Structure formats: structure tokens, C-alpha cells
Amino acid sequence: MKVKVKIKRFNPETDAEPHWETYEVDADPMDSALSLLLHIKWHIDGSLTFRKSCGHGICGSDAMKINGENRLACSVLVKDLVKGEGDTITFEPLPTAPVIKDLVIDQSRFFEKYRAVKPWLITRTPPPERERLQSPEEFALIEDATKCIMCGACTHACPSTWADPEYLGPAALLKAYRYTFDSRDEGADERLPVVDSREGLWKCYTIFNCNEACPKEIDISRWLSALKRRAVMEVAAR
Amino acid sequence: MIFSHDVVIVGAGGSGLMAALYAKEGGADVAVISKLHPLRSHTGAAQGGIGAALGNEEEDHWLWHAFDTVKGSDYLGDQDAIEIMCQDAPRTIIELEHYGVPFSRNKEGKIAQRRFGGHTRNFGEAPVRRACHAADRTGHAILHTLYDQCVKNQVRFYDEFQALDLIMTPEGVCCGVVAYELLTGEIHVFHAKMVCLATGGYGRVYKTTSNAHASTGDGMAIVLRSGLPLEDMEFVQFHPTGLYRLGILVTEGARGEGGILLNDKGERFMERYAPTVKDLAPRDLVSQCIYKEIREGRGINGKDYVYLDLRHVGREVIETKLPEIATFCRTYLGIDPVKEPIPVAPTCHYAMGGIPTNYDGQVERAGRGSIVPGLYAVGECACVSVHGANRLGTNSLVDLVVFGRRAGIHMAETLRKEGRKKEPLPDNPDRRVREMLEDILGRTRGEPVAVVRSDLQQTMMDNVSVFRNEETLTTALDDLKQIRERAKRVVVRDKSKRFNTELMDAVELGFLVDLSEVITRSALNRTESRGAHSREDYPKRDDENWLKHTLIYREGEDSYRFDYKPVTITRFQPKERKY
Ligand SMILES: Cc1cc2nc3c(=O)[nH]c(=O)nc-3n(C[C@H](O)[C@H](O)[C@H](O)COP(=O)(O)OP(=O)(O)OC[C@H]3O[C@@H](n4cnc5c(N)ncnc54)[C@H](O)[C@@H]3O)c2cc1C
Ligand code: SF4
Ligand code: FES
Numbered sequence: 001m002k003v004k005v006k007i008k009r010f011n012p013e014t015d016a017e018p019h020w021e022t023y024e025v026d027a028d029p030m031d032s033a034l035s036l037l038l039h040i041k042w043h044i045d046g047s048l049t050f051r052k053s054c055g056h057g058i059c060g061s062d063a064m065k066i067n068g069e070n071r072l073a074c075s076v077l078v079k080d081l082v083k084g085e086g087d088t089i090t091f092e093p094l095p096t097a098p099v100i101k102d103l104v105i106d107q108s109r110f111f112e113k114y115r116a117v118k119p120w121l122i123t124r125t126p127p128p129e130r131e132r133l134q135s136p137e138e139f140a141l142i143e144d145a146t147k148c149i150m151c152g153a154c155t156h157a158c159p160s161t162w163a164d165p166e167y168l169g170p171a172a173l174l175k176a177y178r179y180t181f182d183s184r185d186e187g188a189d190e191r192l193p194v195v196d197s198r199e200g201l202w203k204c205y206t207i208f209n210c211n212e213a214c215p216k217e218i219d220i221s222r223w224l225s226a227l228k229r230r231a232v233m234e235v236a237a238r
Numbered sequence: 239m240i241f242s243h244d245v246v247i248v249g250a251g252g253s254g255l256m257a258a259l260y261a262k263e264g265g266a267d268v269a270v271i272s273k274l275h276p277l278r279s280h281t282g283a284a285q286g287g288i289g290a291a292l293g294n295e296e297e298d299h300w301l302w303h304a305f306d307t308v309k310g311s312d313y314l315g316d317q318d319a320i321e322i323m324c325q326d327a328p329r330t331i332i333e334l335e336h337y338g339v340p341f342s343r344n345k346e347g348k349i350a351q352r353r354f355g356g357h358t359r360n361f362g363e364a365p366v367r368r369a370c371h372a373a374d375r376t377g378h379a380i381l382h383t384l385y386d387q388c389v390k391n392q393v394r395f396y397d398e399f400q401a402l403d404l405i406m407t408p409e410g411v412c413c414g415v416v417a418y419e420l421l422t423g424e425i426h427v428f429h430a431k432m433v434c435l436a437t438g439g440y441g442r443v444y445k446t447t448s449n450a451h452a453s454t455g456d457g458m459a460i461v462l463r464s465g466l467p468l469e470d471m472e473f474v475q476f477h478p479t480g481l482y483r484l485g486i487l488v489t490e491g492a493r494g495e496g497g498i499l500l501n502d503k504g505e506r507f508m509e510r511y512a513p514t515v516k517d518l519a520p521r522d523l524v525s526q527c528i529y530k531e532i533r534e535g536r537g538i539n540g541k542d543y544v545y546l547d548l549r550h551v552g553r554e555v556i557e558t559k560l561p562e563i564a565t566f567c568r569t570y571l572g573i574d575p576v577k578e579p580i581p582v583a584p585t586c587h588y589a590m591g592g593i594p595t596n597y598d599g600q601v602e603r604a605g606r607g608s609i610v611p612g613l614y615a616v617g618e619c620a621c622v623s624v625h626g627a628n629r630l631g632t633n634s635l636v637d638l639v640v641f642g643r644r645a646g647i648h649m650a651e652t653l654r655k656e657g658r659k660k661e662p663l664p665d666n667p668d669r670r671v672r673e674m675l676e677d678i679l680g681r682t683r684g685e686p687v688a689v690v691r692s693d694l695q696q697t698m699m700d701n702v703s704v705f706r707n708e709e710t711l712t713t714a715l716d717d718l719k720q721i722r723e724r725a726k727r728v729v730v731r732d733k734s735k736r737f738n739t740e741l742m743d744a745v746e747l748g749f750l751v752d753l754s755e756v757i758t759r760s761a762l763n764r765t766e767s768r769g770a771h772s773r774e775d776y777p778k779r780d781d782e783n784w785l786k787h788t789l790i791y792r793e794g795e796d797s798y799r800f801d802y803k804p805v806t807i808t809r810f811q812p813k814e815r816k817y
Contacts, residue, residue: 013736059280
């Protein structure tokens with residue numbers, strides 16, 4: 001089928017302003033949105049710029065705004081983006097971050113926030129000879145959160161991030177949850193003060209945009225609520 | 239700019255991060271440069287598991303693991319390196335666990351293990367549970383945890399910097415790399431005491447592949463261009479179960495959990511070919527069997543695929559143990575593996591060959607003991623060789639972590655002991671790269687990269703995949719000759735300095751052409767069938783003449799030289815391979 005692909009393009013090296021360009025492409029309904037972009041780059045305009053690598057939703061490279069929603073281009077199919085012949089699919093970079101070129105955004109802030117939450121296992125007791133034991137129930141508490149591919153779709157879909165660029169955002173907070181709720185972790189006292197702050201957990205108003213944006217269908221709001229409860233408990237205990 | 243570090247690691251997948259972490263913990267000043275952000279590395283796509291004889295589910299021994307690996311390699315793997323890998327695997331996995339990798343757990347709270355192709359109990363008796371896993375996102379769990387640890391340890395990262403050349407002194411010591419910064423289009427020199435390549439595989443040589451767009455074999459091609467050899471390039475693994483037409487991988491873990499392969503008649507054909515382990519035979523064998531079924535007209539509806547049937551495995555196991563696979567099937571094929579069989583066909587998956595190294599990751603120039611000072615290689619781009627002619631599933635991740643760790647430790651220790659100085663940089667170390675990029679950007683008329691690349695991938699798929707013979711290989715070489723000329727003239731439309739991915743596509747095409755050439759020549763040269771290298775005109779394994787590793791050198795535009803290296807045999811004498 002024929003579809004129109006409308007892309008917000010911007011190269012700060014040469015353009016004063018972003019502009020829209022539209023390409024007509026022959027697509028199979030089962031093609032991914034990424035394959036449309038690849039087709040344009042490979043056969044129509046090689047200067048179209050976007051990130052991609054794995055092509056199947058695991059590397060987190062190609063989160064972008066497609067038909068107004070934050071999605072992974074490789075994980076959404078044409079048939080789910082158009083109703084019929086000649087329909088238009090729009091592509092924009094993720095909102096709020098500075099644009100490097102076309103659909104490529106600068107993710108340095110996003111990763112600074114990730115680094116701020118001490119995103120690693122903190123242990124104080126010396127490790128045993130063998131693995132630290134963890135029951136399947138304890139593992140189940142963090143499994144959903146470990147699926148995160150750090151694509152940024154959630155953080156850039158969050159109204160709190162739009163309002164306050166300093167807000168840590170759902171992705172970083174989810175990482176804090178993933179380690180704090182890991183039964184092997186002993187670093188809650190180091191990590192919680194970072195997230196229990198003005199720019200942290202309390203800017204999350206459980207609006208659920210993050211859940212809707214997450215391509216891995218992680219129940220982010222649920223885990224952030226658990227982290228809030230934990231932070232309150234920790235303060236009460238102190 | 240000139241950046242200066244003790245150790246520069248090129249590549250941030252599992253192997254590069256492992257080397258970085260251990261070198262850093264050993265006190266070295268470590269920088270990692272990577273063309274992708276580290277978390278985008280293809281290690282994140284590894285699904286099924288990482289093998290180690292932990293014995294958490296049933297009795298297991300590292301020696302059984304070693305035997306399976308040797309047999310799986312069709313006796314081409316070096317047994318000293320294999321012994322090290324299998325002995326080191328359990329403790330390395332325990333260290334990963336201590337770093338925080340979220341492994342799936344069994345009821346006792348230990349790391350859960352499952353079955354995988356070619357892994358057996360007691361030297362081939364029956365399948366054994368050896369594959370440690372994090373559901374079907376094992377690589378993702380390991381990659382993210384390693385990155386978290388590197389961040390904690392303040393490893394210096396240069397993200398979206400693409401290495402394009404090695405810097406060697408006239409005496410043949412490696413003292414740095416030249417890299418292109420994607421954001422700015424600048425060419426930088428990294429001056430180092432040690433360089434470690436960890437650039438991954440080259441699956442994009444083939445039309446159908448489970449590999450990422452970034453898997454273009456850069457490190458191997460750069461080494462070849464530096465006059466150093468590549469080892470065993472004829473051995474390319476095709477994984478039996480790629481999603482039909484897409485090549486996206488369905489982990490062997492799916493068969494480990496009970497999945498079976500069916501032909502058009504509904505027959506479980508692997509019972510015929512491998513009566514003991516059946517669907518859990520090694521990949522070379524299963525891929526060849528699928529091709530045979532298809533050739534003999536028993537593909538589904540006479541077409542070029544078969545079914546992977548998981549229906550009897552049940553919803554519960556599919557949703558908890560293979561959730562990503564289930565999602566791929568639903569998203570990309572619109573089928574539910576709980577209710578329908580999955581159409582699959584072999585897909586290019588893994589490079590057994592690569593940059594020859596010893597088991598501390600040091601690159602070898604010409605056979606054992608001939609080290610290239612200052613240069614290391616680890617991971618899929620390296621050839622230790624533990625995989626020989628065919629890699630077993632779960633053994634790549636083990637290879638990454640075991641040999642990544644060893645290389646990291648070795649670099650840090652060598653620096654400590656020898657207090658080595660940096661070799662002075664030669665004049666104009668970035669000249670070759672500058673000229674190459676200026677040449678590409680200067681062209682105004684010619685074909686786009688994608689057209690030439692797709693012709694390359696097509697001929698490699700048609701002529702140099704699961705089955706080869708003299709005729710197909712010669713055809714491929716003829717095609718490659720023309721493709722090489724066309725590749726030299728491709729045109730990029732993007733002339734900007736900022737984030738010019740099209741320019742890098744053109745450079746990578748050059749790498750793919752070089753690698754295709756050495757894969758094909760090595761395949762033509764080896765007149766026997768062994769592991770993944772299946773020559774229809776030489777269907778038998780020939781230990782008398784070919785129980786040796788191939789080394790290929792490029793000496794000029796169109797001139798190549800072969801050399802050989804003996805296989806190290808310690809305990810297991812070559813035997814006929816039966817499953
Ligand atoms: C779909 C899939 C599933 C798999 N499942 C399993 C499994 O279950 N078990 C198992 O053992 N193995 C599995 N494998 C194989 C295994 O995942 C890979 O062999 C392994 O991850 C490769 O790791 P690596 O560190 O060598 O390289 P990669 O993870 O591929 O990383 C390469 C790195 O090098 C960088 N790079 C490349 N070129 C350059 C350059 N020119 N300059 C700078 N940086 C560069 C990239 O940015 C990247 O960071 C699987 C492979 C695939 C494709
Ligand atoms: S939580 Fe989901 S949307 Fe957010 S970064 Fe992780 S994978 Fe992406
Ligand atoms: S390309 Fe990797 S997530 Fe889309």
C-alpha cells in the first residue's frame with residue numbers, strides 16, 4: 001500500500017528552523033515504522049538521520065514520536081499506524097530534549113539523571129563463595145523493572161519532565177527502584193535521599209503517561225509508588 | 239584532538255565492558271570508545287543463556303562442558319583455551335551475580351539453568367541444564383549490569399565515536415586508534431599504551447541475519463587492513479531458527495524448554511538426523527537438516543521454511559521463560575506461539591572466526607606466541623579459538639565474560655609490572671582516515687550505499703551460506719570483484735559534519751566487502767566439511783589435511799596469503815561427531 005511519511009527535519013548546521021518533509025512510500029502493512037525510515041534513507045534521501053541498531057525492540061535506540069505518541073520505530077507496524085491507502089504517518093524527535101539532527105536527540109541529560117540515582121548494586125556484607133540467594137518471589141519484585149532498555153520514551157512523555165527539566169524522570173527513578181528493591185542491595189540509605197527530593201519522586205503525580213509510552217510495557221507507575229512508600233517508611237524509621 | 243589513556247577499549251558490548259571493568263579495577267586509566275551508546279550494543283539482544291557448569295539443577299562438571307564444546311567445535315577448537323573457559327565460567331558467572339545481574343532463580347534461590355543445544359551430561363549421554371539465564375533477555379541483563387558497574391567505577395566513555403584505523407609504530411607496536419566523532423564529524427587520535435578491540439560480529443554481510451545493523455565487523459576489517467591475519471573466517475554460524483523472512487532470532491532456549499521442529503508432513507524430522515539429542519543437536523547440524531528438508535520438498539507448503547512448534551510447551555512456560563520471543567511472534571508475524579507454530583528458517587548469527595588471540599586476549603601476528611605488542615581483542619571479533627568450526631549456544635556470552643575479564647586483568651597487570659611507556663605517535667597517524675573520508679565525501683555521482691550493500695548481502699546469502707561448493711564460491715568471488723569496484727564509487731548525499739550516519743554507512747560497506755572476500759576465499763580454500771563449513775563437493779571431514787586453523791592475510795588489493803596454525807589437543811582426540 002502507499003503511505004505518506006511526514007518527518008520533522010532539522011539540521012542545526014544548516015537550518016534555522018525545523019521543517020516538515022513528506023515522502024511517499026510503498027509499504028507492506030506488516031512493515032515496521034523503522035523500515036519506512038530505512039527505505040527513505042537508503043533509497044530516497046540519505047541525509048535523513050535517526051538512530052537504530054537491533055531492529056527488534058531491545059537496544060532502545062529508536063524511541064521517537066510517531067503519530068504523536070512516543071514509540072520505538074522498530075516495534076510498531078504500519079498496519080497499526082494507518083487506516084488505509086494514502087494515509088499519513090508522522091515522525092518527530094522525542095519532545096523536550098535538544099535535537100542533534102532530524103530524529104536524533106541529545107540524551108546526555110537523560111543519562112546524567114540515570115547516573116545520579118547510583119544505578120548499581122550496593123553491598124556491604126562480603127559476598128558468599130557462591131551466588132547470593134534470591135527467591136523467585138524476591139526476583140519477581142524487580143523482574144519487570146529489569147526489562148527497561150533505557151529508550152527514554154517514558155521520561156520524554158512525562159508532563160512533569162516537560163514542566164521541569166531538572167526532574168529525574170521515570171526512567172531514572174525506575175532504575176532506583178530496580179536496585180533498591182533488589183533483595184541483594186544494601187544501599188537504600190545512599191540511594192533514597194537522592195530520589196526522596198524535590199526533583200525526585202515527589203514530582204511524579206502518577207499521570208501514567210510513562211506506562212503508556214513504555215514499549216516494554218513496564219508498570220512504571222506501580223513501581224514508583226512502591227518506591228515512594230519505601231522512602232516515606234525510611235524517613236519515619238530514621 | 240589527541241586523547242590519551244593507558245588503555246583504550248573499542249566496543250562496549252559484553253566483552254568490551256568486561257575488559258574495561260577489570261582493567262579499571264586493576265588500577266588502569268581506561269577509556270571505552272563505542273560507535274553506539276554502550277547500552278545499544280548487540281550483546282543486549284542475546285536471549286537464551288550463558289553456559290556454566292554450576293550444577294544448580296542437576297549434576298554437572300566443567301569437563302563435560304569442555305567436552306561438549308570440543309565436540310560442538312567439530313574438534314577445531316583449541317582445547318587449552320576451552321578448558322580455561324569452562325573452568326573459569328562458573329566463577330565468572332558468580333562474579334556477575336555479585337555485580338548484580340538479575341538472573342532468573344530456581345526454587346532454592348540459586349541461578350536457574352536450562353537445557354541448550356549440544357550441552358550434555360557425562361560426555362554426550364543426554365541433555366543437561368547448564369544455561370544460566372534471565373528469562374530470554376540474558377544478554378540485556380548482563381549488558382546493563384556491566385554498564386552500571388563501569389559507571390560506578392568511573393570508566394571514561396566516548397559514546398558515538400567510531401574507530402576507523404589502528405595506529406601502529408614502524409616496529410609493529412600498537413599505540414592507539416583513530417576515531418570519528420559522530421556528533422561533530424571530527425577525526426580524533428586516541429594515544430594509548432594498550433588497545434583492546436571488542437567490536438563484535440559481522441552478521442550484516444548476509445541478507446538474512448539475527449544481527450544488528452551495527453554488526454559490520456569493523457574491528458576485524460581494520461585488523462586485516464593493518465596487515466594482520468584473520469583466523470578461520472570460513473566458519474560462519476547460521477542459527478536454525480530465525481523468524482521467517484525477518485531473520486529475528488528465536489532462541490535455542492525455545493527448544494531447550496521443549497519446542498520441536500516440524501516439516502510440512504508434521505514430522506519431527508530431527509529425530510531422524512540426531513536420534514539422541516534430537517531438536518537439541520548443535521546449530522550447524524540443525525541448520526543443515528532444515529536446508530535438506532526444504533530442498534527435498536518438505537518445507538512448509540513447499541516453501542523455504544519449517545515450523546518451530548511450542549504449542550505443547552504451554553502458555554505458562556512461554557509467558558514466563560520466553561516472553562520476548564512470544565512478543566516478537568505477536569508483533570512481527572501476528573501469530574500467537576501458544577496457539578500456532580512459528581515459521582522459521584536459518585539466519586546468519588555468529589562469526590566463529592576473527593582476530594587471532596591467545597587466552598589473555600593478546601593479538602597474534604603469525605601463529606602461537608607471536609604477539610602484536612599493545613594490541614588485544616576480545617568477544618565475537620576475536621578468535622581464541624574456543625568455538626572452532628561451530629559455536630554451541632550460550633558459549634558466546636561465556637567467551638565474552640571469561641576472556642573479557644582475562645584481558646582486562648592482563649592489561650592492568652602488565653601495566654603495573656612493566657610500567658610501560660607510551661610509544662610516540664608516528665607522523666600523521668590519521669592520514670589514511672582523512673583521505674578515506676575526503677574521498678567518499680568528494681564524490682558527486684554514483685550509486686547509493688544501500689544498493690551495493692544489498693547486492694553484496696544477496697550474493698553472500700546465495701553462495702556462501704549453509705552449503706557451499708566450488709561453483710557457488712567462485713561465483714561469489716566474481717560478484718565480489720564487481721561489488722568492490724562499485725563500493726569504491728558509492729555516493730553519499732549527506733555532506734554535513736553533524737551526525738553523518740550515511741558517511742559511516744559508506745565506510746562500513748567497505749568493511750563488509752573486505753570481510754566477504756576473506757570469508758569466501760577461506761571457504762574456497764578449505765576442501766573439507768567441518769562444523770558450519772559444509773562443502774557439498776567435499777562432504778567429509780578430513781583430519782589428515784585440515785585439522786588446522788586457517789590464517790588469511792591481505793597483501794594487496796587483490797592478493798591474499800594463507801597460513802595455518804595447528805589445533806591444540808589436550809584430552810579429547812578427534813572422533814566422528816554423532817548426536
Ligand atoms: C539475537 C541474538 C541472540 C543471541 N543469544 C545468545 C545467547 O543466548 N547466548 C550466547 O552465548 N550468545 C548469544 N548470542 C551471541 C552473542 O550475543 C554475541 O556474540 C555477543 O553479544 C557479542 O558481544 P561483543 O561484546 O563481542 O560485541 P557486541 O555486543 O556486538 O558489541 C560491539 C560493540 O562494538 C562497538 N563497535 C563496533 N564497531 C565499532 C567501531 N568501529 N568503533 C567503535 N565501536 C565499535 C559497538 O558500538 C558495540 O558497543 C546472540 C546473538 C544474537 C544476535
Ligand atoms: S521504562 Fe520503558 S519507556 Fe522508560 S526508558 Fe525503560 S523501556 Fe523506555
Ligand atoms: S532498533 Fe533497537 S530498539 Fe529499535
